[in-house]
Amino acid sequence: MNVKPSHLFYQGRERKPVLDQARGVYMWDVDGKRYLDGSSGAMVCNIGHSNENVLEAMRRQMEKSTFGYRLHFETEASEKLAAKTAALCPEGLNRVFFVSGGSEAVESAIKLARQYALAIGEGSRWKIISRAPSYHGCTLGALAITSYAPLTEAFAPLMQAMPKIPAPRAYLDGLDPEDEATGHHYADMLEAKILEEGRDSVLAFVVEPIGGASTGALVPPRGYMERVQEICRKYGVLFILDEVMTGAGRTGRFLASEHWNLAPDIVVMSKGFAAGYVPLGAMVAHERLVEPVLDAGGFLHGFTYAGNPLACAAGLAVIDEIERMDLVGNAARMGDQLQERLRGLMQRYAIIGDVRGKGLLTAFEFMADRGTKAPLPKSLRAFDRFVQIAYDKGLIVYARRTRDGIEGDHIIVAPPMIVTETHLDEITEMLDASLAEFTDEIRPALEQAV
Ligand SMILES: Cc1ncc(COP(=O)(O)O)c(C=O)c1O
Numbered sequence: 001m002n003v004k005p006s007h008l009f010y011q012g013r014e015r016k017p018v019l020d021q022a023r024g025v026y027m028w029d030v031d032g033k034r035y036l037d038g039s040s041g042a043m044v045c046n047i048g049h050s051n052e053n054v055l056e057a058m059r060r061q062m063e064k065s066t067f068g069y070r071l072h073f074e075t076e077a078s079e080k081l082a083a084k085t086a087a088l089c090p091e092g093l094n095r096v097f098f099v100s101g102g103s104e105a106v107e108s109a110i111k112l113a114r115q116y117a118l119a120i121g122e123g124s125r126w127k128i129i130s131r132a133p134s135y136h137g138c139t140l141g142a143l144a145i146t147s148y149a150p151l152t153e154a155f156a157p158l159m160q161a162m163p164k165i166p167a168p169r170a171y172l173d174g175l176d177p178e179d180e181a182t183g184h185h186y187a188d189m190l191e192a193k194i195l196e197e198g199r200d201s202v203l204a205f206v207v208e209p210i211g212g213a214s215t216g217a218l219v220p221p222r223g224y225m226e227r228v229q230e231i232c233r234k235y236g237v238l239f240i241l242d243e244v245m246t247g248a249g250r251t252g253r254f255l256a257s258e259h260w261n262l263a264p265d266i267v268v269m270s271k272g273f274a275a276g277y278v279p280l281g282a283m284v285a286h287e288r289l290v291e292p293v294l295d296a297g298g299f300l301h302g303f304t305y306a307g308n309p310l311a312c313a314a315g316l317a318v319i320d321e322i323e324r325m326d327l328v329g330n331a332a333r334m335g336d337q338l339q340e341r342l343r344g345l346m347q348r349y350a351i352i353g354d355v356r357g358k359g360l361l362t363a364f365e366f367m368a369d370r371g372t373k374a375p376l377p378k379s380l381r382a383f384d385r386f387v388q389i390a391y392d393k394g395l396i397v398y399a400r401r402t403r404d405g406i407e408g409d410h411i412i413v414a415p416p417m418i419v420t421e422t423h424l425d426e427i428t429e430m431l432d433a434s435l436a437e438f439t440d441e442i443r444p445a446l447e448q449a450v
Pocket of ligand 1: 245
């Protein structure tokens with residue numbers, strides 16, 4: 001491992017092995033150790049690493065031009081990717097604004113929504129309702145609609161506080177997620193919040209259709225998504241889907257919103273959209289929103305790298321590969337199998353209190369007691385420790401804490417959409433060995449806690 005001093009800093013002081021190369025679902029460090037990328041990085045590398053067709057498309061674009069500022073030139077790559085993206089989105093969602101990541105995409109959606117309200121004479125609308133917990137990004141606008149205490153608390157004085165409603169965590173509240181009444185119970189909290197805040201002041205509702213890092217692959221209860229859409233329509237509140245993690249096929253549909261045939265006003269994507277080959281994201285808006293904003297003088301927003309031709313050429317090649325290999329279908333098929341295997345592990349390991357997800361966005365949550373849903377003691381830092389145990393065995397998984405980021409450790413298993421059954425066998429074996437080791441390690445602490 002490289003222990004030389006570093007000029008880099010990110011979250012903390014911890015050092016990691018140095019990456020050498022990555023191919024398909026595997027990655028190797030400079031010491032030759034192999035890792036299976038069981039979380040596609042941070043649910044990013046959906047088509048696997050070092051895909052030759054994507055590299056070739058990037059090479060071709062690089063030889064022509066790597067940068068063309070959007071105020072100086074249109075580019076073929078950005079036009080083609082915008083057309084392709086619009087074709088894959090629900091009807092009417094056909095205006096695309098490119099960005100370099102998920103937070104930028106969320107910021108762009110918030111700002112377009114606000115400018116739309118101004119353009120149509122509804123300037124009283126500015127509040128954006130989102131859910132608690134949720135994760136929409138780390139820039140201040142996106143953070144204001146995020147609810148995850150360890151990331152938000154320090155910056156509260158710098159942000160405009162935005163209203164939140166509880167995420168529909170039926171499994172924690174002891175409600176049946178298959179019962180429509182459960183979905184309506186949580187969705188109706190949106191209506192109550194709109195009325196509490198003042199119906200003319202609410203601009204939008206932003207939601208991850210299937211939860212990401214903050215709720216660990218939370219699938220909404222039956223009837224929830226349809227009902228929140230209906231409530232948004234009723235009060236003229238824009239319905240914005242944050243598909244940064246779920247978009248581009250991960251949940252077994254190109255957009256997770258297709259699971260419920262939703263018709264959002266804006267969708268944002270990033271992560272799997274360019275699958276880690278370049279920094280790229282997209283805000284896709286209904287033409288009904290964009291035209292009034294352009295008529296009123298234009299969208300007052302932009303990033304230097306928006307629509308970068310190299311990024312767009314890579315994004316286009318990624319979508320071509322997703323279609324050529326039917327990776328959306330594979331995500332649905334392999335996702336079912338992966339969840340079945342996780343449920344098998346749940347039968348053998350009492351510390352797994354819940355298994356959930358859709359397609360290849362799956363997770364399990366640790367609990368000290370399945371009956372009471374009590375989380376593991378915070379001090380065990382299970383999310384960190386389990387990830388390290390698996391990493392040492394050569395499996396990369398992703399972990400966070402479900403209960404406002406403070407406790408309730410969940411582990412996300414989200415391998416690239418090119419996985420085969422053989423890869424799933426390998427993942428399951430390494431998870432099994434990691435769970436056995438972790439269970440042994442925490443047994444004394446759990447016994448003491450009883
Ligand atoms: C649902 C969701 N929205 C937004 C973001 C922010 O994306 P980025 O980290 O690319 O800025 C993320 C990142 O994890 C996410 O999962």
